[in-house]
Amino acid sequence: MKRKDRRIQVLDCARRIFGRKGYHSTSVSDIIREAGIARGTFYLYFDSKRAIFDELLDELFVRIDECINRVDPSVGPGDVIGQLIDNVERVFALLSSDRDMTRIVLHEAVGLDQGFDRKLEEFYRKILDTIEVSLNLGIEMNLVRNLDVRIVALAILGAIKEVLYRQPEWLADAKARRTASEEMLRLFLSGLAEQELFSGMPEVSDTP
Amino acid sequence: MKRKDRRIQVLDCARRIFGRKGYHSTSVSDIIREAGIARGTFYLYFDSKRAIFDELLDELFVRIDECINRVDPSVGPGDVIGQLIDNVERVFALLSSDRDMTRIVLHEAVGLDQGFDRKLEEFYRKILDTIEVSLNLGIEMNLVRNLDVRIVALAILGAIKEVLYRQPEWLADAKARRTASEEMLRLFLSGLAEQELFSGMPEVSDTP
Amino acid sequence: MKRKDRRIQVLDCARRIFGRKGYHSTSVSDIIREAGIARGTFYLYFDSKRAIFDELLDELFVRIDECINRVDPSVGPGDVIGQLIDNVERVFALLSSDRDMTRIVLHEAVGLDQGFDRKLEEFYRKILDTIEVSLNLGIEMNLVRNLDVRIVALAILGAIKEVLYRQPEWLADAKARRTASEEMLRLFLSGLAEQELFSGMPEVSDTP
């Protein structure tokens, strides 16, 4: 088999198993059994169990990062909301295509090692920063009432994480994803907005 | 030392170390070193490493459970809100007294084993049920607009978990806890309520 | 078994096998098989394969070190020679009691690792220094002709090492050790001395 194909194949197997059993409970033996390769072959492609895990992690981080755009305030208020919904929806869509690593990123946070913890921390910090900047922007634009930006950003992040983690079956269907994104946004925006911003929004259809 | 006291002492040590290093990275050696007991003694009190972990977990679940009361709708609408705030605040207070296990419960979710996953699942399911029942009640009482109860319950749970996990320093101070609880509630309620329910609430003092 | 006894037992087994097969070809499996203990037991007593080897090495170095005394020049010339012979004989006697590590120290010099190489280097450097000091002293006292101290010290060390390495059966018998020590000394002294120092020495009896 071509070197590149084999890499991808092993990465796919590893992703699946890490997602199901977590980092610690996944052994190299598990991976090579699933991939149908010999022990040595694994180390031909990856330096260590940790290395393949990191590679999967980085890959996901990059893709998530690409999903999230800073809100462009130069458009009208309605479009700002549209941009936010699009952001959330893109993240939902991405993670629906990689539920295995999603489980890892969302919930394997303790005890891996300092390197992993730092990397994860950094990743979430960046997302939080994006949310906080958006909130501050909203406050400046008088779209958002005065509030504790840090705590609200955390709440938003946490809400999204939990929905992603607990409801993976939603993620399969594009229409349902749109619905969920809108519902989340509605939940937060109605709470944050100084006046009713959703008046002009189309009614969400049959949330299941 | 009395059997009961020794149990408690070992449980305390274990809780501390599990909280700091996570389940996998904590070894029985770590625990007995900290507790100052012999290897064999550990197994005199606990069946296995897993068993002591489970015991700590159950203990915490019970205590959290005791914190959360179903909302009593027979009182007026304002008191319903007060009951919700009290619920959140009690959870905050509890977890502030046991940050170690908090870390575990909030973030060690993957890869321990099926038994652990099921137990955690059950625990969160119960909390979610409580939230959902409260939401449905609110809808019936026309305090809460029509919404997707399941997704919103998840969002609320996730938001609380994230704040708890990321902001442990808040948990130390009772006054700050009250502030945080109110800010969270305000965030959600303003979004959920059909009309402005917070009009009659006392203004929160200096949210930092 | 008592902790101390077991340590000694394992050290003895390890010494024997290291001596026979060398560091690299000796596996921990070899040692535990010989010692009749479980894999884990080995690591209960020693941090690593390297650690037990180092311990054996250090033990030997200390003992060799204790054998070698600087020559005391305040006595007469004849006694100086006697002191040298005694030094050589004591080293012979010591190594006869530990042939296994002798093989290691004398010939395992390449490729272990930097730490080992440095330790060995240091050890030989100390011996060479002792020899050089003795030679310089001899030159000052006009007992030894003017010569290249460094190269001659090396030659003496090398000669002793080779005899020790290749003729271990000599080392068993105390009388033969005395004979060998004297023969070595005679060889070198007759070459180093400006006049015939051995004229007054008793004739060596039946070198085998």
Next chain:
Amino acid sequence: MKRKDRRIQVLDCARRIFGRKGYHSTSVSDIIREAGIARGTFYLYFDSKRAIFDELLDELFVRIDECINRVDPSVGPGDVIGQLIDNVERVFALLSSDRDMTRIVLHEAVGLDQGFDRKLEEFYRKILDTIEVSLNLGIEMNLVRNLDVRIVALAILGAIKEVLYRQPEWLADAKARRTASEEMLRLFLSGLAEQELFSGMPEVSDTP
């Protein structure tokens, strides 16, 4: 590339690396990386890692062997000494041109395997035989006093080995090699000879 040239190229790389890192620490990967060939190609030219090592060893043994000539006693006593000096000097010269394998031969003696040990043993045995024959000849010719031939041969071999191993920088310069050879010979001959044989020898210039 011609088969013969490739063989030589790979042998050269292997010699260099074995010399630097020793047999065990040298991997086939090291060799093929240095030689710029593929894994399989290596095994096209050599049966195994062990086989290429043996080949290098044999090559060196043959060359050393060619350096050492039996002393021809039919010439006068002075020329006998000259022949000995020439022998030593040729060995020094040879090894100066191949320091890498020198390190191996002189110090990688334990733990390769029985085959290696036997081969090395045989090689040194031959050298020792040559020395012993020369000594016996000297004794017969009354040039050498009566002594234990076996032990003295060992001492001479050991002295030469040690100087070669520890002082490789000398080996670079032809003049220094001559000086060292003479110093060594002087050391031994003055000790071995019944009368002063060096009286007629040219004085060594500036031994450092």
Next chain:
DNA sequence: TATGAATGAGCTTTCATTCAT
């Protein structure tokens, strides 16, 4: 009760060697 020496299955990793292309 309490001890701590002993266990052994199982982990990650290495590397000389093979073989289909």
Next chain:
DNA sequence: GATGAATGAAAGCTCATTCAT
């Protein structure tokens, strides 16, 4: 001839658990 992906035995080491004292 040449390649390099694939192999798998064996290495060093960890750690939850047991049991004789």
